[in-house]
Every structure is written in structure tokens, then in C-alpha cells.
Amino acid sequence: MIHYLQHLSFWDWLALATVLLILEVFGAGGYLLWIGLAAACVGVLTYLFPELPWVWQFFLFGLLAILTAVVWWRRQRSMLRPSDQPGLNRRGSELLGRRFALHEPIVGGRGKIKAGDSLWLVSGPDLPVGSQVKVVAQDGVILRVEQDA
CATH class of the missing domain: 2.40.50.140 (Nucleic acid-binding proteins)
Structure with a gap:
């Protein structure tokens, strides 16, 4: 197993990204999208820097997964605004x-x-x-x- 980890290529990361994005299409609700994009970014970085150690690859993957999810979460929260129809979906409140x-x-x-x-x-x-x-x-x-x- 350690031999495989030491020889990860950009194809491995792109394959992981593809699997995660396909699973996202089947209804993960946005959770796998950001992890898949992080895997794709690590794949691109591994292509650009082929000697990048596997430990750094996993570190970057974890960091990018958290970073993309937090950025998206903050963006979504900033776009929330009070409804102009507060009784919507509260039938009977009127x-x-x-x-x-x-x-x-x-x-x-x-x-x-x-x-x-x-x-x-x-x-x-x-x-x-x-x-x-x-x-x-x-x-x-x-x-x-x-x-x-």
C-alpha cells in the first residue's frame, strides 16, 4: 500500500475527482462537489509538479477540500436575505x-x-x-x- 501511495500520479487524483463528481450528480447535495474539485486541483498540481511527495498531496487535498467548502458556505450564507413573503410555506399563518x-x-x-x-x-x-x-x-x-x- 505504501508503495502505491509513494507513486501517485495526477491520473489517480483526476480519477478520484471524476468518481466524486459522478457521485455528486446522483444526489449528494453539494457535499462531494467541493471534495471532487479539491481532488482535481491536486491532480493539476501533481501534473505540474510530478515530484510532489504523497504526504504533501494528501495535505493539499485536505486543505483544499476544507478551504473550498468553507468559501462556498460563506458565500451561500452571505447571499441569504429575508424573504419578502414571510408567510410562504406557513399555510394558515395568515x-x-x-x-x-x-x-x-x-x-x-x-x-x-x-x-x-x-x-x-x-x-x-x-x-x-x-x-x-x-x-x-x-x-x-x-x-x-x-x-x-
Whole structure:
């Protein structure tokens, strides 16, 4: 094994880079992309400097893998910005604070309201059909309501 490590060529690094980038295509989520690019860079460096010791090759590979991942991570973090639609993917949050008539009575703490063309499960005190309620909170797909005064 040590004999193989001492005679690594740029083809070995380029083959590793190719395998990593192919695996990335199959859905690694970006993790193998940067390691593959680091392997490709070490392959180029090994081509330019064929007498580069294998220890330095592995050191450069590790350093470049970490460096490329950190640079990309910092770039991605800097591009994050607050959404202009904070309620996106939070269905039901637009109903908080609004008032509705009960579509089905609240019995045993559960009932339904009609908001637009949708029926929503609600939890709150037992109330008859038609009672006015105010949405005060949201627990997943269940809206918490209280009787509106």
C-alpha cells in the first residue's frame, strides 16, 4: 500500500475527482462537489509538479477540500436575505388574528371553521355552530381559537 501511495500520479487524483463528481450528480447535495474539485486541483498540481511527495498531496487535498467548502458556505450564507413573503410555506399563518363563524361545533375541544374555500380544524372551548371565534395561534394544521366577544 505504501508503495502505491509513494507513486501517485495526477491520473489517480483526476480519477478520484471524476468518481466524486459522478457521485455528486446522483444526489449528494453539494457535499462531494467541493471534495471532487479539491481532488482535481491536486491532480493539476501533481501534473505540474510530478515530484510532489504523497504526504504533501494528501495535505493539499485536505486543505483544499476544507478551504473550498468553507468559501462556498460563506458565500451561500452571505447571499441569504429575508424573504419578502414571510408567510410562504406557513399555510394558515395568515389567519392569525382573524374572526370566523364556526362551521362545525367545537365538541371535546375540536371543531371546524371555514376560511375562504377551506375547512380548518380548530381547538378551543366547546361552542355551538355559528359562534364567532378569533384565531389566536397555530399548532401545525390545527388553529387555536377563543370565543370572540
